[in-house]
Amino acid sequence: FFFQAEDGIRDTSVTGVQTCALPISLAQPTPEAFMQQLTTEVLEVVRKDPALKAGDLQKIGMLLDTKFKPYINFQRMTASAVGPAWRQATPEQQKQLQDEFRLLLMRSYSGALAQIKDNSQIVVKPVRANSNDNEVLVRSEIRGGPEPIPIEYRLERTTEGTPPWRIYNFNILGIWLVDNYRTQFAQEINAKGIDGLIASLSERNKANNRK
Numbered sequence: 001f002f003f004q005a006e007d008g009i010r011d012t013s014v015t016g017v018q019t020c021a022l023p024i025s026l027a028q029p030t031p032e033a034f035m036q037q038l039t040t041e042v043l044e045v046v047r048k049d050p051a052l053k054a055g056d057l058q059k060i061g062m063l064l065d066t067k068f069k070p071y072i073n074f075q076r077m078t079a080s081a082v083g084p085a086w087r088q089a090t091p092e093q094q095k096q097l098q099d100e101f102r103l104l105l106m107r108s109y110s111g112a113l114a115q116i117k118d119n120s121q122i123v124v125k126p127v128r129a130n131s132n133d134n135e136v137l138v139r140s141e142i143r144g145g146p147e148p149i150p151i152e153y154r155l156e157r158t159t160e161g162t163p164p165w166r167i168y169n170f171n172i173l174g175i176w177l178v179d180n181y182r183t184q185f186a187q188e189i190n191a192k193g194i195d196g197l198i199a200s201l202s203e204r205n206k207a208n209n210r211k
Contacts, residue, residue, distance in 0.1 A: 100201035120144035
């Protein structure tokens with residue numbers, strides 16, 4: 001079980017993944033290198049933990065919250081999903097929306113990681129972008145099962161922190177999560193307002209935790 005890149009980047013093994021921060025040593029890592037190290041760390045933990053390998057979605061969600069959270073622009077993702085109503089929301093409502101949406105997104109991503117097997121490989125495909133592009137698309141696949149599981153990431157360049165990349169959208173099995181939820185959220189907001197959407201998200205997350 002290892003992470004593999006198709007563009008000639010050398011495979012790297014990760015040790016001490018449960019206690020170490022993301023070991024990005026490059027000052028300006030390419031998007032492929034960034035996703036290689038980030039995803040390798042997550043998948044190595046999944047491989048070594050029986051509960052994670054068995055598909056414990058709650059535990060996978062906790063892992064992703066720990067490992068992925070620093071490298072995701074949840075505010076941008078939430079604002080994009082909520083649409084124009086985001087600007088009308090109070091700071092407290094924005095915080096509640098962001099917290100609930102983060103839980104929902106991690107749950108969605110957890111479902112893909114629950115499909116990982118001992119022989120799984122993650123293949124990251126070459127990024128078609130210029131070195132100075134501020135937004136890029138990184139395509140990957142989880143291979144080793146009956147069918148590859150495609151996962152794509154939209155990344156933005158940031159001046160805050162290292163590495164200089166943050167994820168702002170996921171595509172799992174052909175569905176961009178932010179775009180998919182935007183339609184649902186618009187219907188909720190039109191029917192029940194911002195507080196109604198917050199309540200709906202909270203109830204959905206509670207129901208997911210009970211499964």
